[in-house]
Structure formats: structure tokens, C-alpha cells
Amino acid sequence: MSTRPPNLLFLMTDQQRADTIEPHTACQTPNLDRLAENGTRFSRCYTVNPICSPTRASLMTGLLPHTHGMVDVTHAVPPYRAKFDASLPVWPQTLQAAGYHTAYFGKWHVERSNRLENFGFETYEVDQYHKLLGLVEVGDEMSVQGVVQQKGYKDFLLYGVSDAPIESLPEYQLYSDGIHFLQQAAAEPERPFALFLSSEAPHDPYVALQQHYEQYNPADIPKPANVDDDLADRPGIYRRIQRVWEDLTWDDFAQATACYYANCTMIDEQIGRILAELEALGMAENTIIVFTSDHGDYMGEHGLMLKGIPAFEGAYRIPLLLSGPGVPAGKQVNEVVSLLDLVPTLTQLTAVTNFPGHGRSLLPLLQNDEADWTSEAFAECHGQRFNYTQRVLWQDHHKYVFNGFDEDELYDLAADPHELCNLAGEVEKRPLLEKMAARMWQIIHETDDKNMAQAQYGMFRFAPVGPESLLDEVDDE
Numbered sequence: 358m359s360t361r362p363p364n365l366l367f368l369m370t371d372q373q374r375a376d377t378i379e380p381h382t383a384c385q386t387p388n389l390d391r392l393a394e395n396g397t398r399f400s401r402c403y404t405v406n407p408i409c410s411p412t413r414a415s416l417m418t419g420l421l422p423h424t425h426g427m428v429d430v431t432h433a434v435p436p437y438r439a440k441f442d443a444s445l446p447v448w449p450q451t452l453q454a455a456g457y458h459t460a461y462f463g464k465w466h467v468e469r470s471n472r473l474e475n476f477g478f479e480t481y482e483v484d485q486y487h488k489l490l491g492l493v494e495v496g497d498e499m500s501v502q503g504v505v506q507q508k509g510y511k512d513f514l515l516y517g518v519s520d521a522p523i524e525s526l527p528e529y530q531l532y533s534d535g536i537h538f539l540q541q542a543a544a545e546p547e548r549p550f551a552l553f554l555s556s557e558a559p560h561d562p563y564v565a566l567q568q569h570y571e572q573y574n575p576a577d578i579p580k581p582a583n584v585d586d587d588l589a590d591r592p593g594i595y596r597r598i599q600r601v602w603e604d605l606t607w608d609d610f611a612q613a614t615a616c617y618y619a620n621c622t623m624i625d626e627q628i629g630r631i632l633a634e635l636e637a638l639g640m641a642e643n644t645i646i647v648f649t650s651d652h653g654d655y656m657g658e659h660g661l662m663l664k665g666i667p668a669f670e671g672a673y674r675i676p677l678l679l680s681g682p683g684v685p686a687g688k689q690v691n692e693v694v695s696l697l698d699l700v701p702t703l704t705q706l707t708a709v710t711n712f713p714g715h716g717r718s719l720l721p722l723l724q725n726d727e728a729d730w731t732s733e734a735f736a737e738c739h740g741q742r743f744n745y746t747q748r749v750l751w752q753d754h755h756k757y758v759f760n761g762f763d764e765d766e767l768y769d770l771a772a773d774p775h776e777l778c779n780l781a782g783e784v785e786k787r788p789l790l791e792k793m794a795a796r797m798w799q800i801i802h803e804t805d806d807k808n809m810a811q812a813q814y815g816m817f818r819f820a821p822v823g824p825e826s827l828l829d830e831v832d833d834e
Contacts, residue, residue, distance in 0.1 A: 396680025419714025449477030
């Protein structure tokens with residue numbers, strides 16, 4: 358029996374909601390359904406940021422965005438606004454040092470050099486995929502098309518349907534490259550591999566192929582319970598963003614959702630291709646498989662689309678599936694976890710070593726149904742192009758959002774899963790608000806977020822409690 362370490366196949370999408378792979382969903386992902394049956398599903402995994410580059414850099418480093426510096430999207434702002442600290446270790450280097458053949462194909466957007474040999478990858482291709490991003494535009498031939506028009510702005514393509522062949526899609530090429538890599542890896546059976554495949558889909562514009570769109574009837578798409586939320590007790594910027602979509606009817610939202618689901622189905626097909634190849638090559642039993650996404654999408658909830666500043670569950674809760682050696686089959690974990698927790702988990706399962714960072718290993722939850730686990734996650738947002746300051750804390754079924762530009766938010770996700778009632782202004786909830794704010798400050802200190810921790814000047818003193826607050830003092834009041 359071989360004692361070779363397990364392989365790693367890391368599958369990542371962009372902007373995919375957690376509920377697209379849940380049992381109740383209308384979204385069809387049969388291959389991911391089988392992966393979940395053979396592995397463990399995390400029902401409450403949260404990303405660290407609602408946009409791609411900060412999250413992807415956090416996934417590589419295991420650190421919150423304020424530490425690694427890539428606090429905005431690589432191509433959206435100049436380096437003085439967001440710059441990755443390349444001196445930080447990244448966990449693929451740990452796998453490479455342990456003898457793994459490390460490979461990365463697809464969307465990178467962690468930093469700007471695209472020189473992945475500096476970040477622990479022996480084989481990679483990202484430039485050809487980056488050239489293909491965002492090439493679908495208004496005016497391209499489509500049988501169905503939804504465009505948002507506003508005075509003084511270019512037309513914005515939201516969704517569409519194309520009759521292009523599947524082979525023309527970047528995702529098809531991406532997974533073909535992944536299959537080719539597996540075939541090469543099979544020629545070195547004693548050397549473990551770590552293969553990362555990172556797709557752009559189902560990111561907007563939601564342009565789907567006809568063959569996948571036909572699997573959905575927009576008339577059957579269920580309307581979100583909060584689609585008509587007026588956001589009256591939420592930050593004003595939420596309502597301004599909501600007005601971008603005010604001319605969309607429910608039929609428009611349903612069409613967009615059908616196209617989005619169709620792209621999730623397309624990606625699922627590609628995942629099926631590579632899983633079949635893994636099986637055919639005899640590698641499946643000794644391969645840890647991860648499926649996740651960098652962030653979600655509102656998809657009509659609260660009358661919103663895409664992702665961004667409104668700190669709702671649709672943008673922050675992400676899918677997470679694990680399967681393979683060391684991972685129980687048919688298990689669902691309902692505790693709150695963070696995308697950061699993947700980092701020490703995977704280095705322990707592969708290279709049998711810890712990788713220090715801001716996350717916690719998920720192994721206790723995988724190995725013990727009664728694990729001693731604090732059900733908590735933390736995120737931060739620094740805006741995109743426009744600057745905003747937000748910190749988000751989940752504790753069990755409560756969620757606190759610190760907004761540095763408006764009133765805070767507090768939700769009871771058990772009683773109010775659709776986030777329709779902001780409890781932050783309710784007098785009886787003040788002790789809970791202060792307790793969660795104090796925990797936020799504690800995490801800020803623990804992770805050395807100096808910009809926040811040193812906010813003592815008069816113009817910054819509007820949090821429920823300040824950065825000197827101690828949790829035990831708040832609890833005693």
C-alpha cells in the first residue's frame with residue numbers, strides 16, 4: 358500500500374451563491390451533488406470579502422485583506438490603492454516544498470505580476486484566460502438579452518443567451534487543460550499533485566449557452582422572499598445601489614437567474630469531465646477535492662444584483678464541498694466557518710503540516726460531530742473603486758455589520774433569514790450589539806488591523822463601543 362500523500366484538486370468558481378448546490382435549489386448541478394454525497398458539505402461557509410481579488414489573495418495567504426494588502430480588485434485601482442505583499446508566504450509553497458507538482462489554470466487576480474512561479478506553482482497558465490475575461494458585450498448576437506441603460510453610462514449587459522458551441526467557452530478550455538495536466542501527472546504516479554482550476558463563470562454578464570438555458574424555465578424561478586425589500590432601515594448607499602435595478606421587472610430578474618443557473622450547470626458539466634478523468638486514471642481514491650467560490654451574488658434578493666457593499670448573505674455565504682481521504686462521506690456541517698479555514702485544513706490533509714494564518718483547521722469538524730467549535734466568521738470590505746469601510750461578524754445565528762459610512766446592522770438569521778429587519782437600533786438589542794462590536798474590536802487587535810485599532814480620533818468614535826472595549830467588561834454590564 359502506497360504511503361504517498363494524497364493529491365489535491367481545487368475547483369473554484371467566481372460569484373457562485375451557496376444555494377446553487379443545496380438540495381432545495383432549482384439550479385441543476387448533478388456532478389456537485391454526487392461530490393457532496395461522497396464528501397462533506399459546509400452549509401454556512403463565509404467569504405472574507407465580497408469581491409474577487411481580496412478574497413483570492415486571502416485564500417492564498419490565509420490572512421485577512423488588511424494584512425496582505427490586496428484590498429481591491431487588481432485591475433480596478435492603481436497599486437497605491439491595493440497592492441499585494443509578495444513577501445508573505447502562500448500555502449502552495451508549502452505543498453511544493455513537500456514534493457507536490459503544483460499547477461494553476463484560469464483566473465488568478467491575486468496580484469498583478471501573474472508570475473505564479475513566485476507563489477509556489479510549478480506549472481500554470483493564467484494570461485490566456487485573463488485575455489478572454491469580459492469579452493461578451495452589448496450588441497453581440499444573442500437570442501435573449503437583458504441590458505441596463507442609464508443616462509450618462511455605457512449600456513450594461515446583464516444576461517443573454519448564445520448559440521455558440523461549448524468548445525468555444527474559456528471554461529471548456531480551462532477544464533481541458535486540467536484534464537491534460539492529470540494525464541501528465543499519471544505518468545509520475547509516485548509524485549502527488551495539487552491542481553487548481555479557477556473559472557470566471559458564473560460571474561456576470563450571465564451569458565449562457567442555449568443548450569444549458571433550455572434546461573430552465575424563467576417562469577418557474579421562485580421569487581426571493583425579500584425581492585421587494587425597500588431597505589428603509591439600512592444604509593443609504595444600499596438604496597442608491599438598489600435604484601440601478603429599479604426598472605427591472607420580476608421577469609427580468611427571473612431571466613437573469615435562469616441564465617445564471619444555466620452557467621452553474623455548464624460549470625458542473627466541466628467538473629463532471631474532470632472527475633470522470635480522475636476516475637479513469639485511477640487517481641480518484643487518493644485525491645482530496647475541494648469545490649468553492651470567491652463570493653456570491655444577490656441574484657434579485659433585496660432588489661439587487663451582482664455583489665458589493667450591501668453586506669447580505671447572498672454575497673457572503675459561499676459553497677464549500679470537500680471529499681477524499683480524511684473527509685467523511687455524506688456529512689453536512691452547519692457550524693459557521695470561514696473560507697480562511699480551508700488553508701490550515703488543506704495543508705494538514707496534504708503536507709501534514711500547519712500553515713499559520715487567521716483561519717482555523719476544519720479537521721475537528723470533519724472528525725468529530727461533537728467538536729468544540731466557536732461558530733464564528735469574520736469579513737472585511739474596503740470598497741471597490743469607491744472607498745467604504747465595513748467589518749462583518751457572524752456568531753451562531755447573529756450577524757453584525759459595522760458600517761464606517763452609515764448606521765450599523767444587526768440581524769437574527771434564525772428568526773429573519775431574509776435579513777428584512779435591522780435590529781441595530783432596537784434598545785433591547787443594545788447589549789448584543791455592544792457585545793458583537795467588542796468581539797469585532799478583539800479580532801481587529803488579534804489580526805493587527807492598525808488602521809481600525811487606532812481609530813481614536815473624535816471623528817471616528819461612533820461604533821457601539823470603542824476599540825479599547827474588552828469582551829468581559831461588556832458582558833458584565
